[in-house]
Amino acid sequence: MENPVRETVTVAIIMVPLPAQGHLNQLLHFSRLISSHGVPVHFATSATHNRQAKTRIQGWDPLTISNIHFHDLPLPPFPVPPPDPKSRNKFPAHLQPALDAAVLHLRQPFSALLRSLCSTARRVAVIHDGLMSFAAEESTAHPNAEAYAFHCISAFASSSSKMDLIRSSNKELKLPILPAISLEGCFTDQFADFKSSQKEMLKYDAGHLYNSCQVVEGEFLDLLTKLPSNGKRQLRPWVVGPLNPIIIDGHGGSRGRHECLEWLDKQPPRSVLYVSFGSNSSLTEEQIYELAMGLKQSEQTFIWVLREADRGDIFARENDVKKIEKYKLPENYELGLNGVGMVVRDWAPQLEILAHQSIGGFLSHCGWNSCMESMSFGVPLATWPMHSDQPLNAVLVTEYLKIGVQVREWARREEIVGSADVEVGVRRLMGTEEGKEMRSRAEELGGAIREAWSEGGSSREDLESFIAHISR
Known part of the structure; x- marks a missing residue:
């Protein structure tokens, strides 16, 4: 010590x-x-x-x-x-x-x-x-x-x-x-x-x-x-x-810039959906398949962080050469995206991603960190609560602040969210007038949050x- x-x-x-x-x-x-x-x-x-x-x-x-x-x-x-x-x-x-x-x-x-x-x-x-x-x-x-x-x-x-x-x-x-x-x-x-x-x-x-x-x-x-x-x-x-x-320079500091940010640089402003379920949430293989297909069917550009949930000691297996790849996607899924989507398998720089000008929405588990970070940068949310306070945060986002859409209903939490429901939710946030209005409210809220500092x-x-x- x-x-x-x-x-x-x-x-x-x-x-x-x-x-x-x-x-x-x-x-x-x-x-x-x-x-x-x-x-x-x-x-x-x-x-x-x-x-x-x-x-x-x-x-x-x-x-x-x-x-x-x-x-x-x-x-x-x-x-x-x-x-x-x-x-x-x-x-x-x-x-x-x-x-x-x-x-x-x-x-x-x-x-x-x-x-x-x-x-x-x-x-x-x-x-x-x-x-x-x-x-x-x-x-x-x-x-x-x-x-x-x-x-x-x-x-x-x-x-x-x-x-x-x-x-x-x-x-x-x-x-x-x-x-x-x-x-x-x-x-x-x-x-x-x-x-x-x-x-x-x-x-x-x-x-x-x-x-x-x-x-x-x-x-x-x-x-x-x-x-x-x-x-x-x-x-x-x-x-x-x-x-x-609340101000990110996007240069990555001493760690260097993550490759996903280079990919985001090539995308139009507010065109990309960021998908992440935090550090502690787990999805079944069946749910991953439905989410993958729903994202693809939505025809919206996306960046998806797909990794195993943290363990109590995140370094416990760092020298394990027998690691098995978790969370397999449909065969040739990433090859078939043709630049429309990117899958990140390691720890991603969420703050820098949300602050990037190409991000137009966030499909999130609604952990409070993610909510506050998303709101700080004026990014609306598609809600997919998993546990803890997340179902309540999802209500705050969608029903009170009105800066998000619901994708996963908490009352149906034990059911698989089908690809069609994913597609509808993503398109609603990213490709409709309603979504634009939510984005406008989120950007206004982000400005007010920055003003608070x-x-x-x-x-x-x-x-x-x-x-x-x-x-x-």
Whole structure:
């Protein structure tokens, strides 16, 4: 583990992410924003997950920022099972051993790091993933430490799950009317228990941070302030999103430019559909076939990222020479695309893809990272939710913001989405007047999001407010 900064500082921050890509990514982006204010940030997780976060970050290079310090907390070996595309529940249950190991084994080394930093800093702010709330409880042992829960999901998803509680405590409150959606199938029982084990410790937090933006879901962020306080003062929320860079130069930095970007350079503006289901979602061979045929039948240009879902340790098989190609496409499928489509089999630079002028739509699983990134660059979505908060995010996109079309209905999640349905959804987004109107609304929203980070913008002001608060 890297030794913490020894000189006395006014304030220091410890980031405690959940060891899964969508969570690591958000807190590392947040580290960049905080470090730009001269506050040292200590990013604390296992060596494997630090490596994952640094390797996959896009839009900037964490190794070029001197006041971001990575601490490799010791984590004993844990099982690394493969994903199961055939599972009826699409939640990535194969990641559960990694999550359990983190909560069980990272607490003690985190506590040691916290104790060390508290001896050199006037104040230490612990920013922890909402699912790593043991960090909040540990912070109570130090008078100059305070903890803040970081929420990686949308305010819409968070408020939806608490709507009954909000309604019961605010009987006169007018609530937005949106389609009801069942959360059945969003999680496994094991993960529900995991969430419950961390929820109780949220009571130790001094505030909440959201990767969101007032122009995106201000109404739902406001609802979260209506939650009963359980006898405590109402905790201040800071809305500091989007955390991802909103200006991308497209040059790839020290890693070089991905070949898919060269291909995109040759396409007309707003003509390409980007297809990706995130780092943790799995599709069956039958579903891949139907999706492949639907994309081809739509006659729309597309770029499709098709790769196996992450394992708990993404480096566990990097030296395995017996790797078997996963996710086979129909025979000669790629040859038959004739330049109309491109399939990417490795990790793709999603931020650079979405920021590219040729991208006109995004067929997505609706993970919150993907939603915020897509909205940041004014790209409308075709929704295909798989698990977790994704069905709720899909409703936010299609029914509330009206910047997307539905391709996969959550109520029919156990059915195969046929090629005809894929074709219709893609054409509706990419080739109709309705799709153009959605794209126009998405571009307008993207401009408003970027404005939120300009001088006097809501996200910028909330970040500056948070920095001032922890530096008081």
